[in-house]
Amino acid sequence: MSLALPDFPWDSLAPHAARAREHPDGLCDLSVGSPVDPTPALVREALQAATDAHGYPATTGTPALRDAIIDWYARRRGVRGLGPDSVLPTIGSKELVAWLPLLLGLGPGDVVVHPRVAYPTYAVGAALARATAVAADDPATWPAETRLVWLNSPGNPTGAVLDVDALRAAVARARDLGAVIVNDECYAELGWEGSWATSPAPSILDPRIVGHGPAREAEGVLSVYSLSKQSNLAGYRAAFLAGDEQLVRSILQVRKHAGLLPPAPVQAAMIAALGDDAHVAEQKERYRTRRDALADAVRTVGLRIDHSEAGLYLWCTRDEPALDTVRWFADRGILVAPGTFYEGEQSRHVRLALTASDERIAAAAARLASSSNA
16 A cells, blocks of 8 residues: 655756746755755765775664764753663664654554644654644644654744743653654754854753653653754764663664664764864854845845744745745746745745855845845
8 A cells, every 4th residue: 555645845846946047147046955065074084984894884873973972962962961872873864754653653543743834754754654743833732642742943944943941841741641752953053043143952852851860851852963964964864863761772673673774984974073063163154154145135125034043044935925936036046945845835935045055145145136126
């Protein structure tokens, strides 16, 4: 029996991309959040040094990698007390998002809650497990049948950040329901406004959220992180999860049987990336410059930016149907993602990615400036 999965959303952008490519100066593609800047040299060197990988890698990761993940959570996320069995590398984070309901044994009759405006893979993961996806932000509205809750803070596409109080309330409600709760945190280092400009967004494993003291303080709670964004490692498929030791052990056992083995050279590269904060700060400044230029330009032509206090996107609106705005941008040689990918057919937003080169961001900003002067 085939699964009733939706069409891959980005395929529908083909006609708009064709229109945008007609611009005399070429396409400015702001539709996908795929990094364009070089992978840091120290990471590439670590990968190269580990290419004699003749044996099968460990699904659980090398002891050195698990130590690096534990140290990173303590240093960058304020999460201490994790043990080697509380962390686990994954082959990128998207595969985990898609497969976690199955890995947890969910099925028909179970509910997977995800944010109302969300990356579509949360709902796809529910479909793969034949569970029911429910889009709901208010914990009070989560159904009694909820078995898995996905949070995404900072969020894609909106860039909204859940503070400590909001995360604490979500964890408490999930525990009342007996549900696992997971925060997809991959944009945590990329904050731009308010307190997030100078410190990372809070992790769901922060002791202010899950509590202090006993070893089971993280019971039912997981954090997921990816190095794709902060370290330009999208092509490496380098990510990990951390939290409830019993949950991690259970997920590990299924992953062993399924052969989900992070390649040994990638594990070595992850150790190098996790141990170096300088390249992350450097990359953040690149994105800050691009964001400032693009934000000024979209405001100049009358678009409103909603949320977007963190992450790699501007969540914008012209107060018209999203696809009308996509066409407006395509007429100027700029491809953007419609909010319909994330919040349904009634969306009036578009998502602009900061993951284009300095030259393409500058070109897009110049085209928008020309529109405002026309």
